[in-house]
Amino acid sequence: MFASIYRTNGLQELALKNASLIAMMFARMRRTAPLLVLLPLAVFSFAQTSAKPAASDPRIDALLETLGKTRIPSEADISPDGKTVAWSVRTGKNYEVHLSDVSAPSPSKELTIRPSDTANCDNDAPVWSPDGQSLAYASTCTSERTGQPQIFLWSKKTGESRQLTHVAGTIDDMAWSPDGRSIGFLFVENATRSAGALAAMKPWSGVIGEDGVEVQRVAISNVGDGSFVQATPANLHVYEFNWSPDSKELSYVAANPPGENNWWVAQLYTQVIAGGQPRSILDTTKITGSLHNLQIAVPRWSPDGKQIAFVGGLMSDQGSTGGDVYLIPSTGGEPKNITPNRAASVAFLHWVSPEVLGVSEHVGGSSHITALDVNSGTDNAKLNLTLPESIGSGSLVMSISVSKHQNVAFIRSSFGNAPEVWAGSLSNLKQITHLNDSIKPLWGKTENLEWTNEGFHVQGWLLYPANYDPSKKYPLIVSVHGGPSSAVTPRWPSVGYGGVPFSALGYFVFMPNPRGSYGQGEKFTQANIKDFGYGDLRDILAGMDALEARLPIDKNREGLTGWSYGGFMTMFTVTQTTRFHAAVAGAGISNWKSYYGENSIDQWMIPFFGASVYDDPAVYAKSSAIEFIQKVKTPTLAVVGDRDGECPAPQSFEFWHALRAQGVKTQLVVYPNEGHSFRAPEHRRDVLERALNWFETQMPAN
Numbered sequence: 001m002f003a004s005i006y007r008t009n010g011l012q013e014l015a016l017k018n019a020s021l022i023a024m025m026f027a028r029m030r031r032t033a034p035l036l037v038l039l040p041l042a043v044f045s046f047a048q049t050s051a052k053p054a055a056s057d058p059r060i061d062a063l064l065e066t067l068g069k070t071r072i073p074s075e076a077d078i079s080p081d082g083k084t085v086a087w088s089v090r091t092g093k094n095y096e097v098h099l100s101d102v103s104a105p106s107p108s109k110e111l112t113i114r115p116s117d118t119a120n121c122d123n124d125a126p127v128w129s130p131d132g133q134s135l136a137y138a139s140t141c142t143s144e145r146t147g148q149p150q151i152f153l154w155s156k157k158t159g160e161s162r163q164l165t166h167v168a169g170t171i172d173d174m175a176w177s178p179d180g181r182s183i184g185f186l187f188v189e190n191a192t193r194s195a196g197a198l199a200a201m202k203p204w205s206g207v208i209g210e211d212g213v214e215v216q217r218v219a220i221s222n223v224g225d226g227s228f229v230q231a232t233p234a235n236l237h238v239y240e241f242n243w244s245p246d247s248k249e250l251s252y253v254a255a256n257p258p259g260e261n262n263w264w265v266a267q268l269y270t271q272v273i274a275g276g277q278p279r280s281i282l283d284t285t286k287i288t289g290s291l292h293n294l295q296i297a298v299p300r301w302s303p304d305g306k307q308i309a310f311v312g313g314l315m316s317d318q319g320s321t322g323g324d325v326y327l328i329p330s331t332g333g334e335p336k337n338i339t340p341n342r343a344a345s346v347a348f349l350h351w352v353s354p355e356v357l358g359v360s361e362h363v364g365g366s367s368h369i370t371a372l373d374v375n376s377g378t379d380n381a382k383l384n385l386t387l388p389e390s391i392g393s394g395s396l397v398m399s400i401s402v403s404k405h406q407n408v409a410f411i412r413s414s415f416g417n418a419p420e421v422w423a424g425s426l427s428n429l430k431q432i433t434h435l436n437d438s439i440k441p442l443w444g445k446t447e448n449l450e451w452t453n454e455g456f457h458v459q460g461w462l463l464y465p466a467n468y469d470p471s472k473k474y475p476l477i478v479s480v481h482g483g484p485s486s487a488v489t490p491r492w493p494s495v496g497y498g499g500v501p502f503s504a505l506g507y508f509v510f511m512p513n514p515r516g517s518y519g520q521g522e523k524f525t526q527a528n529i530k531d532f533g534y535g536d537l538r539d540i541l542a543g544m545d546a547l548e549a550r551l552p553i554d555k556n557r558e559g560l561t562g563w564s565y566g567g568f569m570t571m572f573t574v575t576q577t578t579r580f581h582a583a584v585a586g587a588g589i590s591n592w593k594s595y596y597g598e599n600s601i602d603q604w605m606i607p608f609f610g611a612s613v614y615d616d617p618a619v620y621a622k623s624s625a626i627e628f629i630q631k632v633k634t635p636t637l638a639v640v641g642d643r644d645g646e647c648p649a650p651q652s653f654e655f656w657h658a659l660r661a662q663g664v665k666t667q668l669v670v671y672p673n674e675g676h677s678f679r680a681p682e683h684r685r686d687v688l689e690r691a692l693n694w695f696e697t698q699m700p701a702n
Contacts, residue, residue: 060692063442063504064685067495071435073411075125075394076421078102079132082407085423085432086113086126086135088394095122097137102407102423105432113154115141115161122149125394130180133157134223136164138171151183151221164226167219170194173240173395177247180223184250186238187219187230200643200675209600215257218250220273231273239263239318240396242308244301244330248273251299251308251330260645263318264603268296268310270330281332284312290324290337290522293607297321298347298396304354306330309374311346312337314526314607316485316565321347321397322362322518322525327374338377344368345487345518345525347398352406356380360391360398362487362518364459365448367391367398369408369426385426388448389414390491414490415446415463415500443503444468446490449512453542454535456527459519460512460543461488463503475557475699476508476547478540478580482564484516484532484608485525496684497563497586497639497691505692508553514539530610532592532623533572541579556581557699560634561691563587564647564676568625571655574636575628582698583636584691587647587676590655591627592620598648629658635665637694639687641674665698 074095076087085105088097097113100106113135114123121141128135133156138149144166151165151174164183165171172186191214193202206212218232218241231250232238237259241252251270255262268282284291295315301308308330313323322345328335339346348360357372366388371380383406393401393410400410408426413419418436422429444464451458465474479499481488488511493500499509513519514536516528528536547553560580562570567588574583589595596602596613606612613620621627636659640652649670656668669690671683678684 057505057692057696059505060689063501064495064688066439066442067493067501069439070418070492070494072419072494073421073433073435076401076409076411076423077126077128077393078401078403078407078409078423079128080130080404081132082403082405085409085421086128087421087433088124088126089433089435094120095124097123097126100421100432102430102432105430107434113137113161115139115152115163125174127174127176129176130178136174136176136183138174151185153223164223165221165228166226167228175241175243177243178245179247181247182220182222184218184220184231184241184243186216186241188214188216189230200641200673201645203643209258213257216259218252232271233278236269236278237262239266240297240299242299242301245303245305249276251301253296253299254278258600261601261603264295264601264607266296268299268308268328279332281330282328282335287335290340291326291335294323298349300349300351301330302354303351306354309349309351309357311349313345313522314485316483316604316608319397320483320486322485322487324522325349325357325359325372338372338374341521342377343521345521348396348400350402358383358402360400362398362489364450364519365461365487365489365513367489369400383426387412388490389417390489413492415443415461415492416441418492442466443500449543449546451543451546453539456515456524456539457520458512458514458539458543460510461490462511462547463500463509465506465508466504470552473552473554474506474508475559475695476510476544476553477502477559477561477695478510478512478544480540480560480562480566480569481511481513481517482562482566484528484536484565485518487513487518495681495688496678497687499561501688501692502695505696508547508551510543510547512540512543529608530619532608533569533576534623537569537573537576541577557701559583559695559699561586567647570636571625572623574632574634575625576631578633580634582695583634584694585636585638585652585655586687587640587644588638588652588655589647590625590651590658592624593617594654595648595651596620598650600645626654626658630662632659632662632664635698637667637669637691639669639671639690641671641676641678643673644676646676
């Protein structure tokens, strides 16, 4: 439930002057968003973020300047004929949509798509029509409402764009119907914020859980006349949807409002669009077998309309997807797991034919693209690519855009290479964009690590210090990922919190994927149920032992950090060992018992803890840092947003208060108007700079 996902796409730099502008911002921000809600905080005294950290290290300034120059493409969609890629990126103050030729990509030949005679507005999220003759995209280039996105259609024949929608609210995840006559999208009417929980929560007021609840529905706009209808009912919050091959029905994952709380118990529905009512074809709470009480995502209707494929497994966040592949008849029935015991976590899928599914999956800490025979579950050897990097086309996690002839397009990013759009066949991918050719990493080389512990095969990543000299000793930072159902996959860092920047300052950076992570299969992902902070910590410490045995690591200068679940692990770990000499806990959890009553997504906790806190308080106390707080000796900085709904700020306050009472050096910094994922550029920079300086001052070189 705590996958911390930082995305730098420039939208945070927009001045948020009204609700419609906020809606525009989050129409593009929630591609991979996890969920949660927060507590009233008016009774707490917050640290002032205007107070500057210690004198800035010039290496930090250079690092932040380099990260700030990175241009990150936000979407990539390949045309049905596989010849053209539509992609978007922030240029100056605004987003632009570009078209590039796959066979001969050239910046000089790129076509920029926008409504005519417009400036100082955003164009984003391009999606090709099934026949490749039109391109839908979201644009704020209208005079109707400041910053409100609308759907526009660009014609390949005329080169002109026309406005399709005239709505007020968020527009997200646009998808053409297979017959090309309609466009469906996720829509929150008159939205004031994102439907997810990464964004800052609304200030509390009114009847909690009843007033101001915003429901996300599937809306459909007719391409011919622009007519608009909300197709799904107002009593269901929809998270994902997919068209049937005949364009007459929808399949979707949905739950009763409020949407933040109920994704973990969401059901799979089908619905006839013309006056039909939703029909639940899968409720995981009412079935037996491997999917009982687990989560479902990425529903995809088969080309023949007979079945629906989806990803099922133990998932701690909506949007952070991983699990096995299941099939269920489109009329309902028993789901079938076609990838049992697969040593991977499937994140995204699409149909290649009625017999073959294309998948993208976590394998260890890498991204793997392949195709599965739905009858045998075996891989297609001809469609197979493993990349030690992050991939995605801008919609769902690890998504790829696929043409009719199986050409693909997606954005690639690694520790060594800034994000760029690539396209072509899997065996002959070409770099389409060259947005960041001049930017080189300031941090050290990358190494894939594998070790065993207590019968588990564990994987992680190591970054060497910049300008590494094996004759010298170096400090070590251990950076624990969010989740816990997630994985560290190499990606270029943004101006925001993360482990990679520490390498530029001369640290080894160890980023483990311990039990509970994706990448090793469902047994591994479920291995920390009722065991938060114990088995996963032992995996991490075993990895550190292996590193210390062969690398020049200064054991007196070892630090620990993490955000979200990694923030919890930081708070808990310093109560279990004095091995770390400094720590930074970002948006952490210190007391699972109090946390249960402070958050608004308690549904996520039952699969991981086995019962509610009211039925089994002992299992929650077992993993609570506050229960062992008197053992802490490690100087610890805690940072959090004051409107964090994912990991409410009182958890950081409780931890800081306890350390201060114990005489342990600590500091709490609360950032105003921030949620779980910081948006304000000055705050993103400040939190990174503070953390870097904290380790530098608490673990000084000899």
